[in-house]
Amino acid sequence: MQLSNQTALITGGCSGLGHATAKALVAAGANVVLLDLNESLGAQRVAELGEDNTLFVRTDVTQQLDVEAALDKAYARFGAITVCVNCAGIAPAGRMLDRAGNPASLEDFSKTININLIGTFNVCRLVAASMAGNDLNDESRGVIINTASIAGYEGQIGQTAYAASKAGIIGLTLPMARDLAPLGIRVNSIAPGVMGTPLLTAMPQNVQDALSANVPNPKRLGFPEEFASLALHIIQNGYINGETIRLDGALRMPPK
Template identity: 55%
Template sequence: MEIQNAVAIVTGGASGLGAAAARHLVAHKGKVAILDLAREKGLALAEELGADNAIFVQTDVTSEGSVREAIEQATSRFGTIHVAVNCAGIKAAQKTLSRSGPHPLESFSKVIEVNLIGTFNVIRLAVEQMAGNQPNKQGERGVIINTASIAAFDGQVGQAAYSASKGGIVGMTLPIARDLAPYGIRVMTIAPGLFDTPLFDKLPRSAKEALGATIPFPPRLGHPSEFAMLARSIIENAMLNGETIRLDGAIRLQPK
């Protein structure tokens, strides 16, 4: 699928990996609807990208009504949706059992709700729109790109909820790709490693460099632009379907 003139919705698009994806798509002549709860950042990014290229819609990915409204605004502004990039997510760090007691069920459920159920909610509603697109010469109507994490495979101490949510995204990639194949809609997942996103903003430079040094090669934190580059490759390469790609510099997380 060509990016030029393609319309994408990007959840979690106001910062981090999502913002990088939005910038990259617009830089390659695509149109973007930025979906995020962070209103100020989202509006600022939409203004940066230009009114002809981007809009911001404050969106709660766990809400059917909120996502439907976002899709309606995107299609009203740009005509349709060809691509959905799912970057919205939250983290949690709690052990299954600690001195304070068992892992709170509420916090576990919240991570699953946002990361896993939120991703599926966006997929199911976006593909309803995509299925009505005119297919291109290869029969493509749309592309879904999800964001998992290497924690789906190498979950560390305290990552039960986060790893479960990201493992669920990996696990549903292939069956959803098979579900949507008759419609010409591809589904892929990226599992990033350690990336220089707002998660690490509070860390001093020395701490970031120490984290980066644990990566075999390149020995640094990943750049969000590298995530965006892979998203672009997925969009453009029609044979990429039903798979999860680790984007991690060959790191394998230790227990702690």
């Protein structure tokens, strides 16, 4: 799939991995629709990326009506959606039992699963229904990329909720790709390691250095631009389907 004049829907598109992907897509000639909750940041991103090819829609990915409204606005502005990149998510931490022996919060666990896993599934199912109506172009009607994590394979201490949500995304990838294959819609996931998103780069340097020390090569945090580069390659390489690709510098997460 060539990117010029394509339209991409990006959840969590105003910051971190989503923002980097939006910038790369716009640079490649695509239109982008940013789905996020932060309206002030959304307006800033539209100004940065260009009003002619960028649209922001305030969206809660867990809500069907929100996502349906965003799809309608995207279609009205740019026409058919052919790319979806799901980056929206949260990463709370908490042990199963705290120091006083109190059990982990069920509310926090449910919220993480709801946003990271169910929110991703909600967007996928609705965008797939939209893509199914696209014209078939070189055996393709669209491509969906979800954001997993290496925590989905090697969750650390305190990551039960986050790891479970990302393992769920990994588990969705192949069956969803198989479900949508007859329609010409590909589904893949990227499993990043420790990435230099604003959340991590705002941490003290000694914390960043400790995270980088476990990465075999290159011994640093990943760049959001590297996530974006991989996302663009997946979009353009029509034979990548049903795969979760690690992006982690050969890191295998230790227990803590």
